[in-house]
Amino acid sequence: MDLILMRHPPPDVAPDVCYGSTDVPPVDTMLPFATNTMLRRLGNTLDGRRVTSIHSSPLYRARHAAQWMAGQLGLHLAVDERLAEMDFGAWEMRRWDDIDRKALDAWAADVCGYAPPGGECARDVVRRMDAWARALRAQATGKDEVHVVVGHAGPIRLHTATTLRLPTAACLSWTLDFGHLCHLHIADDGQARLIRWNA
Template identity: 35%
Template sequence: MVIRCLARHPPVEAPQGICYGQADVALAVGWEDFASQLAASLRKTGIRKLFASPLARCRIPAQWVAARTQCELRLDERLREISFGEWEMYPWDAIPRNALDEWAADLLEFAPPAGESGQELIARVTNFWNECEAGPSCAILSHGGPLRVLEALVAGKNVDLSVPAMPLGMVKLIP
């Protein structure tokens, strides 16, 4: 699969400052505007296959887009956001500072309690990438973590989890 479009899900209803990772939070009002933009991009480029995370914030817009573009939709667990384990649905400022410092010092190897390390995220997204390398063009609708990995793989660069994530609701076409 040649990845020709990367999109990050639209804003969600989680309160500001909450760590939500793989928690299945609801979409914020107005998500249809994002879905319309993604559908228009797929029509413009002729992309006929859309892969998405099964979490509602990706799945719901992906189903909306697929129904209006006749794109084949495939939900893939490997496109889920990184698991923050016991940190999920807690305010970032309630997570012990020393734990956040440990994570920031080692984005690849550190994992929150019952969560996933950056290396584990990279491994599962790379596994998805390796299966998708050959074939027709496709679009991906996912989350900040997996999209960081995919952006690097598409560009032929090393993955750097410290780079800023695509903004929420962004659609990025790849020439």
């Protein structure tokens, strides 16, 4: 089966703010262009195949685009909490420059295991994304299925690393622009191949 993970459209929040699991909205004025562009990118990736299912994070910046795309594709949207962005706890909606430097250094030194106060670590995100993906594979009925997710950069990067059996933090520095996608092919034996990144 194929798994296409798409990052949501641009959120209406300052670029220097840590917004993680906070439900910030997308930029209204950019939505029509952004969602149409996402659908076009998806179509270019499908090579004529049909989408089997479309899934979304519950956060509005992802869910709004996913709901519109599902309508265009004639599909029901499946919303799942496990697809949400990382919860940064006490860091949410604070400027990165205002967060304690020692805490940020501790996070950088142990991205997998360090969690901001009241938040998640990368390992937590990997576990919930992996649980979602295993449930999806268990329900799959054919190897030609194409499943689409509209989600967030952090979970997409982490899930890609895990699926490709790379170290957890291997692709955290990979650029994934708003509205762009990651395309993975998952073989019957669970082996994954990266087809496209930031397409």
